Structures are given as C-alpha cells and as structure tokens.
Amino acid sequence: MTRRDVVFPPAHQALYARNRYSPAIRSNGFLFVSGQVGSREDGSPEPELKAQVRLAFANLNAILAAAGCTFDDVIDVTVFLVDPESTLDTVWQVLPEYWGEAPYPTLTGIGVTWLYGFQFEIKVIAKLPEAAERRSVG
Template sequence: MTHRDVVFPPGRQALYERNRYSPAIRSNGFLFVSGQVGSREDGSPEPDLTRQVRLAFSNLNAILAEAGGSFDDVIDVTVFIVDPQTRFEQIWSVVQEFWGEAPHPTVTAVGVTWLYGFDFEIKVIAKLPEADKD
C-alpha cells in the first residue's frame, strides 16, 4: 500500500482520527480534500445555515492553508445540499464570499436527503502552488 501524505488542519486531528478518515491527501501536486461541513470544534453541526456554510469554508480554508495553498488553487468543487430547492439561494449567496475572482473552479452541486445533521458540504481538488514549479 502506498503511504498517504495526509494533511490535518490545526487542532482537529483527533476529530478526524475518531471518525477514521483523512481530511486531505496530497498526491502528485494535487490536494484531494474530504467533504467539509460547518462543524464546530467538537464536530457538532452549526445550526444556523449561513454560519454553517461560512464555517464549512473556514474548515476547508484551514486545510488548504496547512497544505500551502488557498481557495485560489481549487480547480474542482463538489457541493452537497440538503433540500436545495429551498436552500440553494441562501447558500450560494454565502459561497460567493469565498469564491474569489473569475475564472472560477468547476462545480457540481448535488441535492441529498441527509448529511449527518448538516445542510451543506463542500469537497474540493486543488493543484498546490509548489507543484506549479515543476
């Protein structure tokens, strides 16, 4: 088995170890980030939808920063939304705060019925800056 180059955000390693998955894996100049939700420090969901989306981005940005990147390095995004018909506009207005300038990454939005108590999840693939120097 290949050794996985795992990236842990500061202060959250125990949460990931308890749930038995890696927050992100660095491979061949890319960073593959697990779905990030608006979880508080203890892993519980933030109940306010707007704050939950902002917290999901904060959690995502902590992982990207730990790997030496930022959202500007993201090339592909997948978002999962519970009940997108009623929540999409509210969520998407918050997303724009973090999206940055064009050109934007590719995006796939998926409506789901359950996210373990959360309403929004974001999963990304980024090309890390040091990989551009090759």
C-alpha cells in the same frame, strides 16, 4: 503500499477521528480534500445555515492553508445540499465571500437527503503550488 501524505489542519479533528477519514491527501501535485462541513471543534453542526456554510469554508481554508494552498488553487468543487430547493439561495448568498474572481473552479452540486446532521458540505481538489509539492516530497 505507498504511505498517504495526509494534511491535517491545526484544529477541528473530532469528525476525522470519529469517522476514520483524513481531511486531505497530497498526491501527484494535487490536494484531495474530504468533504468539509460547518462543524464546531467537537464535531457538532453549526445550527444556522449561513453560519454553517461560513464555518465549512473556514474548515476548508484551514486545510488548504496547512497544505500551502488557498481557494485560488482549487480547480474542482463538489457541494452537497440537503433540500437544495429551499437552501440553495441561502448558500449562494454566502459563496461569493469565498469564491474569488473568475475564472472560477468547476462545480458540481448534488442534492442529498442526509449529511450527518449538516445541511451543506463542500469537497474540493486543488493544484498544489510547486513549493508545497517540494515540501511534501522532501
């Protein structure tokens, strides 16, 4: 079995350890990032939705940076929303702060009934820059 090339951010690891998953894995030139939520360092949810979305992006960006990426390297996004009918407009007010300019990544939005106490989760796949690929191989 091939050993997984796991990427950990400098902080926010309480949920990873508690739920036994890796924040991200480098593989074949891509970075596969687990769903990121607006969790505080202790793993608890940020209560206010806009702040929760911003914290989810901060957690996501920390993982991307640890792998040598930025959101500009993201090619595919999946967002999960609890009660999207009432939360989508609020989330969409925050996304432009992080989304960058066109061309945008692909996007799939999924409405769910439960996210471990959170209202928003974002999962991405990014293309690793060549320098980051060489670091992970060497």
